[in-house]
Amino acid sequence: MSAQKLLNQAQQVCSKRGVRFTPLREHVFVLLANQQGAVGAYELLDQLKKSDASAKPATIYRALDFLSKQGFVHKIESINAFVMCHHFGECNHPVQLLICDQCGYVEESQSNDLENTIQAMAKVSGFQITHQIVEAHGCCANCQ
Amino acid sequence: MSAQKLLNQAQQVCSKRGVRFTPLREHVFVLLANQQGAVGAYELLDQLKKSDASAKPATIYRALDFLSKQGFVHKIESINAFVMCHHFGECNHPVQLLICDQCGYVEESQSNDLENTIQAMAKVSGFQITHQIVEAHGCCANCQ
DNA sequence: TATCTCTTGTTATATATTCTTATTATCCAT
DNA sequence: ATGGATAATAAGAATATATAACAAGAGATA
Structure with missing residues (x-):
């Protein structure tokens, strides 16, 4: 955009x-x-x-x-x-980032699965999550 | 320990x-x-x-x-x-942290599900993950 | 011992946040 | 509209957090 x-x-x-x-x-x-x-x-x-x-x-x-x-x-x-963020208009999504350590490119992705899995993990410990940080580092498709 | x-x-x-x-x-x-x-x-x-x-x-x-x-x-x-880290001897696990914003308590947890979900999410974009940060903030069982 | 590497000391600087004070915008009564 | 009270914003200074660069020292190896 x-x-x-x-x-x-x-x-x-x-x-x-x-x-x-x-x-x-x-x-x-x-x-x-x-x-x-x-x-x-x-x-x-x-x-x-x-x-x-x-x-x-x-x-x-x-x-x-x-x-x-x-x-x-x-x-x-x-x-x-x-x-x-290129879709701030759309929703109030939790942020998950893929960060390319080569070129600095950052991709924002949204996985409900991931959200659910984290919530499940917290539940085991009786922990109440207010917000979370998910940042994956690595190498983007272009840089491989 | x-x-x-x-x-x-x-x-x-x-x-x-x-x-x-x-x-x-x-x-x-x-x-x-x-x-x-x-x-x-x-x-x-x-x-x-x-x-x-x-x-x-x-x-x-x-x-x-x-x-x-x-x-x-x-x-x-x-x-x-x-x-x-209280289990550095055991394995080379990816770290997932639950951080209580009230009392500062930090719980380290390990979910293979979560690991897999993140990998799946990356795969969609052709992204190769080397390491990842997962930190959930909120309120621990004690502080609720 | 000579040499090489890893570790530490020291200084300077880069990065990030907080606090207090001043300014500006907004709202309401006149 | 105009002025004054209130709240949001911004400026400025101080402080907190993190790293870089270079010199000096200690350990390992041959």
């Missing part, structure tokens, strides 16, 4: 939810939308600085925090990077 | 593998073994400093790196913390 389409969609979602999609947040959103695969926060910060020299780490992290909460981007915990 | 037993076991594993379980590494190992649940690196560093005032971040991270590679401890990516 194009960056412009994603942006429009995000604007609609924000206005529907009554949250503020400020210029700063939009800016970071667009930076991410134009990015292939995962990006680090400081790489985004460098890009942001080109048009806003006063940007600081907290600036970018706050924006990323907002975008995550809205489900527009996902944080990849295992490599401290961020990736745009 | 007691800290002492774990230590003995780790010593045996190291000598079998021909890797050096230096005093420093042992020390960090024991700190972790005596810990309930997850610990941050800088918390360990503070403890280490009590007997070795010259310890620095790199000191602890190097030791943790070694212990991770040997499978003695696991890093929890989603909270930047470390936890002792």
Whole structure:
């Protein structure tokens, strides 16, 4: 999906939810939308600085925090990077990521089986899951 | 399992593998073994400093790196913390963690189902997995 | 002993988050 | 509309977390 389409969609979602999609947040959103695969926060910060020299780490992290909460981007915990979610409009799915260690490509996948299996595993221990992180590293089809 | 037993076991594993379980590494190992649940690196560093005032971040991270590679401890990516593995002797299992956000308790669990499901999910995309992170957050049986 | 490798010490730097204060937007009463 | 109260957002500084780079030391091997 194009960056412009994603942006429009995000604007609609924000206005529907009554949250503020400020210029700063939009800016970071667009930076991410134009990015292939995962990006680090400081790489985004460098890009942001080109048009806003006063940007600081907290600036970018706050924006990323907002975008995550809205489900527009996902944080990849295992490599401290961020990736745009290309179907935030559709549903509130749990995130499962396939991360190519060669080229940085990140694929988002959705398996109900996996979700169910994790829930089953937790149940055995009487554990109540609120959210989960599933990140698989390896080599994508292209890089093999 | 007691800290002492774990230590003995780790010593045996190291000598079998021909890797050096230096005093420093042992020390960090024991700190972790005596810990309930997850610990941050800088918390360990503070403890280490009590007997070795010259310890620095790199000191602890190097030791943790070694212990991770040997499978003695696991890093929890989603909270930047470390936890002792209580069955490193048994097998080379993929790690699945249940993390209680209330009390910090971490349970390691092992589901072949889950492993298989993830592999199946990857196969659909022609993705080859080398390793994976599964971390479920929520509330343990005790805290409910 | 000479050499090679692994480990550690030390410093600097990269990455990430928190806290406090200031600013801006929104809402409501006038 | 206008001003004032309130809440959300942003700036800035400080701190927490993690790694890199290089020099020095200790162990193993021949």
